[in-house]
Amino acid sequence: MTEDHVPPHITHFSIFIMIVCAVLLLALSGCFGEVVDDFTHTCPYFFADPGGVMSPPTVFAGNRYQQICQVRQGNLHEYATLYDTANKIPVYSAYRFDGLMNCRRNESWFIEPQLENGMASPRMESENRSINYQNQAVNANYEKRGFDKGHLAPVYHARDQICSDATFTLTNAAPQNSSFNQGQWRVTEKNVATILTQICSGNSAYIVTGVVPGNNRLKNRVSIPSHFWTAYCCPA
Template structure:
């Protein structure tokens, strides 16, 4: 019962974070729609989170002006891109495309006790420019330190290893899930996620699976859940017309 209640609460908050509809985001992502499987954008309901669509070279962010985090981050990966040896970046920055009242700032994370956790990992980036872009705070959530560096890093590595074996493009959508009264950090009150998810879809095999991990330092990687379970927990169709 407790687990079910936690899922229900998380679902309610993720739905709050779903700030627009598929039709409303189509034009916003027009320059990077190729990063979504079949060009299909997630169908999101409930407008309450001041969303803005941001296109980067290797990933796309639907950002929330309320949580000051991504709602989700989409990537298209393949083994040719991941074969590139790119020096890891180190310079985090606040994206100037976001109004100051809607974004996290570097000071919010300072001495917060949380890592700046990438949603689109630095290790996925194909060029130096994309690597630099991945350090935008629009691509970050406050993440428990051990969680970020161990179990979540293992999920990111497993995803890359799968892409290196895949026959073509693999699509990944990553995002945070918040509690009913989320903890916050910094003067801008950046929301701290309760959990994180990473959806992986391989069009060649039509297989989809989802890693779901609580944002705690004692969380452990478990068996992936199905796409259908992700939709059930969140009420959001991340790949409309492709799955289901």
């Protein structure tokens, strides 16, 4: 199935030169995305904790679904992604929202080398077009297809510039109709931020955003989601 024109739909709802140089170096050489056996042992702090035990939403058994603690700075990760290597899109990304920080967009997209070789460095890499990546999407899959790389953990909700840059990994993106991404979905991200800023009273909110795989693919590789969804809570 190769049709590329089924648009997705939504179902439910921040001295400057030194800083810029530091961020650029991070984006080029310091970003990590660690494939792990269990979110709860490595990066549990992106999931709400209503029952006293931090636990992620559904995960699936087998090698097809990979748990990624995205971008490590020291021992700190920025968000978590459950990635579907068959459909080459995330199932969901989970993150904390701490208010609007007005981060800048990076626009340089990276791949996750550990999805191809479990012994590889967790350092995210720029795509090498001479390599045939088997387990993830690549930039070429999106070219001239009318679809954006739709963030699940978005720049707009990032808690700092490092986190914003960290969202530009293809393991955090799924094909999203351009008009939808730049229109109603952007409005939804802003509305969610407004609501959580109002109701959480300075406390962190927890957001999980995911997709439902559709029946069509980009370049016969990357599933075009039939739906994008987001769920959020403010434990306080």
